Amino acid sequence: MVSEGNAIRSSCAVVEAEQGARASTSPVRRAGNTFFKLLYRYTHSRAWRHNERLAHGVALERDEAGRLAGMSIRGHRLACVNAQMPLAPDLHDAGQECHLIATGPSVNLIDYRALQMPRVLGVNGAIALTERQGVRFDYYCIVDTGFVRSRTDLVERVVREPLTLFATPLVLWHIAERIGLERIRCRVFLVDDMLFPAGHRATRMDELRATYDARALALFDAPQPLGFSLDLRHGVFDGRTVAYTGLQVLASLGFKRLYLHGVDLVAAKSTPRFYEEASNMQPSYLDENFCEFIEPSFRHASALLGRRGVDVRNLSMESALGEDIFPKLCWQTLVQGAACACKAARACAPDSSLDSSLDSSLDSSLEAMPGFAAASTLAPARAPTSTLA
Structure with a gap:
């Protein structure tokens, strides 16, 4: 295996030291993190900038095919299941169905105690449903470092659960800084970014086209660099929403019937997520990214998944995604x-x-x-x- 010091997208400074159930910030650690981030930023071109946060103290392992296989932070190895977790398994009929729960306010309209769900994947703050309605998650997806920084309390609930967490190395670095690696009880699958791979310079679409065949990913004909990963081990396209990443995860795992919950995408800047109040809601950039990235990504993915025999239904009746993308269904x-x-x-x-x-x-x-x-x-x-x- 190849070991390399690296990172995935940059973000604001953070640091650790444990206090109670959450790791707090050490001024010395914060200063060190900031110093090495700025040093990397000013000694590397923009094409490498997404690595600046984890360029110091982080080592990633890749297999012979160049896929992420392991990760260490400050000398402590994180147990990852990239090599052990089978993708596209031979699912029996009941196991072909999975529910993807996002965090739009329409989630509050669903009585989850009456709804049977064979498999469930949650994203970001969906874990709040465990306490509210007894929902148990099999899979989880976090690729947004802003969520980790602002809602560490919810992230800590996720990593305590017996589920599989799909996360980028940068997200895991933030979790380690705030919560501590020793508090992670879930299984971890390292997810790379197809356009901003960890430890490498940013990738152009023509390079992806020359490197991967149609079995690994689909590149969409669009003004923006959009695509859909069919093999999670190579990475994902972020689509500017974690729900899109979750959709790629479930497609790679081989599920054939998918139900989307809370993928509302309507007035997100002014509308609290289902677990928030207006007084404590975190910023959202879904509105700004909807027309250029989010809507066309889901539209192209809909056609692709349809050709591959994957049936996707949207349980958000007021979703900004039209019926022509994913048919809507009352829960x-x-x-x-x-x-x-x-x-x-x-x-x-x-x-x-x-x-x-x-x-x-x-x-x-x-x-x-x-x-x-x-x-x-x-x-x-x-x-x-x-x-x-």
């Missing part, structure tokens, strides 16, 4: 489908141990849900006993 429809499945199972096994006293419980919960109109053909069904597999 209650998924609960109704589960009820019909229960009815079919009961018909096949009329003498089974299904508790008939629970038959009306799901109907009652549906009637209480906002915006749900019970269908006359929906027979009583047994309520789900678990929100997650």
